[in-house]
Amino acid sequence: MFTILLTIASHTFREAIRKKILHVLIGLGILIMAVVSIVPTADGPDARIKIMLVVFFQVVVVLCMVGIILLSATSLPHEIEDRTIYGILSKPISRLKVIAGKILGFTLVSAFVLVILSFLNIVAVLRITTQLPGKCQDILKARNECKVSEFSIQGKAHHISEGIVWIEGGRTGIAVWNFSDVYKKPGSKFSLEAEFHVKIESSGDFINTIPLAVRIENAVSGQGKTEVLSGKADEPFNVKIDPDIVQDNSAITITVFPVHRTDYIGVTPGDVRVFSVQKGFVSNYTKAVFITFLKFFLIVVIAVMGSTYLSAPVNILSSLIVFLCGHVLDFIKDFSFLIQNHDLHGHSSQAVSREPNIFLIYLDSAMEKVLEWFSVILPDFKRYDSLQFLLKGINIPLETVEISLGYTALYAGICLIISSILFKKREFF
Amino acid sequence: MDNLAVRTEGLTKIYRDFWRRKSTLALTNLNLSIERGEIFGLLGPNGSGKTTTVKLLLGLLFPTSGKSWLLGYPSSDLKIKSKIGFLPEESYLYKFLNAEEILDFYGKLFGIPRKERRGRIDKLIYDVGLWPHRKRPLSQYSKGMLRRIGLAQSMINNPELILLDEPTSGLDPIGSYEIKNLILEFKKQGKTVVLSSHLLADVQNICNRIAILSKGILQVTGSVQELLSQKDVIQFLVRNLSLNDIQAVENLIKNKNGSVLSIGHPSSTLEELFVKTIQNQS
Numbered sequence: 001m002f003t004i005l006l007t008i009a010s011h012t013f014r015e016a017i018r019k020k021i022l023h024v025l026i027g028l029g030i031l032i033m034a035v036v037s038i039v040p041t042a043d044g045p046d047a048r049i050k051i052m053l054v055v056f057f058q059v060v061v062v063l064c065m066v067g068i069i070l071l072s073a074t075s076l077p078h079e080i081e082d083r084t085i086y087g088i089l090s091k092p093i094s095r096l097k098v099i100a101g102k103i104l105g106f107t108l109v110s111a112f113v114l115v116i117l118s119f120l121n122i123v124a125v126l127r128i129t130t131q132l133p134g135k136c137q138d139i140l141k142a143r144n145e146c147k148v149s150e151f152s153i154q155g156k157a158h159h160i161s162e163g164i165v166w167i168e169g170g171r172t173g174i175a176v177w178n179f180s181d182v183y184k185k186p187g188s189k190f191s192l193e194a195e196f197h198v199k200i201e202s203s204g205d206f207i208n209t210i211p212l213a214v215r216i217e218n219a220v221s222g223q224g225k226t227e228v229l230s231g232k233a234d235e236p237f238n239v240k241i242d243p244d245i246v247q248d249n250s251a252i253t254i255t256v257f258p259v260h261r262t263d264y265i266g267v268t269p270g271d272v273r274v275f276s277v278q279k280g281f282v283s284n285y286t287k288a289v290f291i292t293f294l295k296f297f298l299i300v301v302i303a304v305m306g307s308t309y310l311s312a313p314v315n316i317l318s319s320l321i322v323f324l325c326g327h328v329l330d331f332i333k334d335f336s337f338l339i340q341n342h343d344l345h346g347h348s349s350q351a352v353s354r355e356p357n358i359f360l361i362y363l364d365s366a367m368e369k370v371l372e373w374f375s376v377i378l379p380d381f382k383r384y385d386s387l388q389f390l391l392k393g394i395n396i397p398l399e400t401v402e403i404s405l406g407y408t409a410l411y412a413g414i415c416l417i418i419s420s421i422l423f424k425k426r427e428f429f
Numbered sequence: 430m431d432n433l434a435v436r437t438e439g440l441t442k443i444y445r446d447f448w449r450r451k452s453t454l455a456l457t458n459l460n461l462s463i464e465r466g467e468i469f470g471l472l473g474p475n476g477s478g479k480t481t482t483v484k485l486l487l488g489l490l491f492p493t494s495g496k497s498w499l500l501g502y503p504s505s506d507l508k509i510k511s512k513i514g515f516l517p518e519e520s521y522l523y524k525f526l527n528a529e530e531i532l533d534f535y536g537k538l539f540g541i542p543r544k545e546r547r548g549r550i551d552k553l554i555y556d557v558g559l560w561p562h563r564k565r566p567l568s569q570y571s572k573g574m575l576r577r578i579g580l581a582q583s584m585i586n587n588p589e590l591i592l593l594d595e596p597t598s599g600l601d602p603i604g605s606y607e608i609k610n611l612i613l614e615f616k617k618q619g620k621t622v623v624l625s626s627h628l629l630a631d632v633q634n635i636c637n638r639i640a641i642l643s644k645g646i647l648q649v650t651g652s653v654q655e656l657l658s659q660k661d662v663i664q665f666l667v668r669n670l671s672l673n674d675i676q677a678v679e680n681l682i683k684n685k686n687g688s689v690l691s692i693g694h695p696s697s698t699l700e701e702l703f704v705k706t707i708q709n710q711s
């Protein structure tokens with residue numbers, strides 16, 4: 001049973017090789033990556049690495065996805081058009097297996113392309129990093145965030161606006177963050193760091209930076225140290241945490257206030273984040289590639305599903321539209337929400353003065369329904385965005401990988417059922 | 430019923446366009462019974478419904494009404510396809526593969542074990558005369574070569590029943606002569622062959638029974654000998670007779686109140702002449 005799938009899959013794979021489609025995709029990917037690795041970049045030594053990652057995940061991968069869509073959306077229609085499908089369907093093979101074999105084949109093609117290109121990408125990234133000064137190797141970290149357990153203000157807040165608590169300097173108020181669960185894996189080699197995102201204002205001579213008093217201490221023993229750091233207006237800054245402070249109880253407290261009375265900071269609970277830092281960039285990158293692979297798989301399933309019913313050009317178009325819309329799902333949701341709200345307004349105050357246009361109202365609600373359905377039916381490709389994790393140096397939680405896997409399996413399963421039903425009903429003239 | 434290779438009952442197919450407006454009645458109420466072990470010819474002009482019949486049997490099309498059975502099983506049964514070989518009307522093959530690869534692919538789809546597959550592939554390629562070309566991609570094949578490899582693929586599973594849709598179309602006389610010999614070879618092995626053709630000479634020499642279709646309607650069916658024999662006419666074939674003796678025989682017939690319709694040398698078919706000439710040369 002599985003050998004039949006493999007037979008069809010390897011046949012599909014061989015076709016992609018013989019028709020030089022694999023060569024084109026890989027060649028194009030290498031070309032783009034080569035260009036990016038030599039063009040001059042703007043500021044910052046780690047800019048090159050960031051650009052290489054961004055270009056790989058947002059240009060090379062997307063290009064390959066479009067290539068895979070073109071390939072998998074047209075394969076079955078071409079077989080039906082050339083009637084080579086007769087040779088397969090006259091064998092003792094269910095049509096579901098034919099579809100599954102095709103999907104497996106293009107999944108293998110995707111995996112092949114992705115593995116080769118991502119391998120080249122990470123080798124290039126690692127090679128370039130070795131030439132950078134030590135500090136810039138920060139980006140090659142995989143950090144695990146320790147969740148904040150409590151946030152409070154000691155003393156008094158100056159004012160609160162839009163959820164941000166503003167604190168006046170000179171110890172009138174102090175922002176306090178508690179982290180109760182910092183040391184997760186004792187024995188493993190990693191360090192700790194805190195990342196500050198506090199907002200800054202000043203009524204004095206403000207030259208972009210203000211002095212901030214930052215104290216990091218053990219929550220129980222109070223042992224720790226205070227530093228005065230210069231906070232910049234729009235830039236987060238990092239502070240290394242001495243592992244000795246954490247001790248056995250795994251609880252630390254971080255307090256922040258501006259040194260001068262004329263300065264203010266605006267804070268929210270999420271403005272101080274504590275990370276345990278590991279050197280797991282390669283494994284993090286592998287996770288990102290795996291999630292990207294799941295996206296490839298889903299794209300293949302959707303394109304093959306369309307190809308069980310649609311002709312090649314129509315299916316290319318519809319698959320590309322699904323691909324595109326799946327990426328702007330947030331936008332579609334927002335849009336349907338917008339229409340909804342607009343509708344409400346129409347019924348309340350303005351409706352009195354405005355001529356009620358039955359047609360417009362009807363159109364609005366129809367549009368809203370359509371968009372709502374779209375946002376439910378379309379695949380949510382945003383789920384597969386793993387580049388942000390790499391750029392911020394955050395370890396992709398295993399949970400994220402599992403959820404992506406589950407979502408993909410569910411969506412693909414439904415697509416496979418639909419494909420099977422559509423394909424079983426087809427006749428081949 | 431079980432010893433029938435093919436049976437159809439009221440098989441009807443109406444082609445409809447996408448909007449279900451225009452429709453073509455391609456096959457009307459076809460009742461066929463084909464015995465195991467015979468070579469059955471499905472005859473009819475272009476567009477008479479031969480291909481439609483074969484596709485219905487294979488489940489590539491679904492009947493508008495009626496039923497069909499292959500080797501005693503409903504033709505919708507997937508399992509039965511492992512005992513059936515099929516040569517489509519034209520050679521719809523993957524052009525990026527070579528002869529060995531395409532037979533290997535189809536062999537794998539049938540689930541034939543590797544060793545057995547290898548053996549059969551070599552033998553079939555040799556039998557259809559493509560041995561020297563077995564490594565060339567099919568994109569470089571001529572129409573006749575494609576037909577031969579098509580025939581080879583229809584036998585990769587050592588089928589009990591072979592459906593050949595216009596097997597000799599696009600072949601030169603040598604090719605079609607060889608293919609007819611191959612078909613007779615199947616018969617010797619006890620296989621059932623159903624072939625469709627609009628070339629009557631093809632069918633006459635090798636088929637046991639035929640059916641003639643016209644506009645999707647079955648016109649005649651029966652054994653070739655029965656259908657073609659002229660019961661009131663008698664033919665002698667004689668060698669070494671002098672002109673005088675011929676005259677004497679003719680007179681004798683006239684005396685017995687028989688009427689002589691024609692006297693002359695029997696002509697062999699042009700096909701026989703062609704094949705003989707080419708074979709003598711090589």
Ligand SMILES: Nc1ncnc2c1ncn2[C@@H]1O[C@H](COP(=O)(O)OP(=O)(O)O)[C@@H](O)[C@H]1O
Pocket residue numbers: 429444445453454455473474475476477478479480481482
């Ligand atoms: N896909 C199709 N759509 C509509 N009509 C068709 C289609 N295929 C065949 N036909 C019609 O069905 C009839 C039988 O065709 P076919 O079975 O191919 O004949 P044959 O194989 O005997 O030449 C013809 O009139 C043909 O025009």
Ligand SMILES: [Mg+2]
Pocket residue numbers: 476479480481518594
């Ligand atoms: Mg035909």
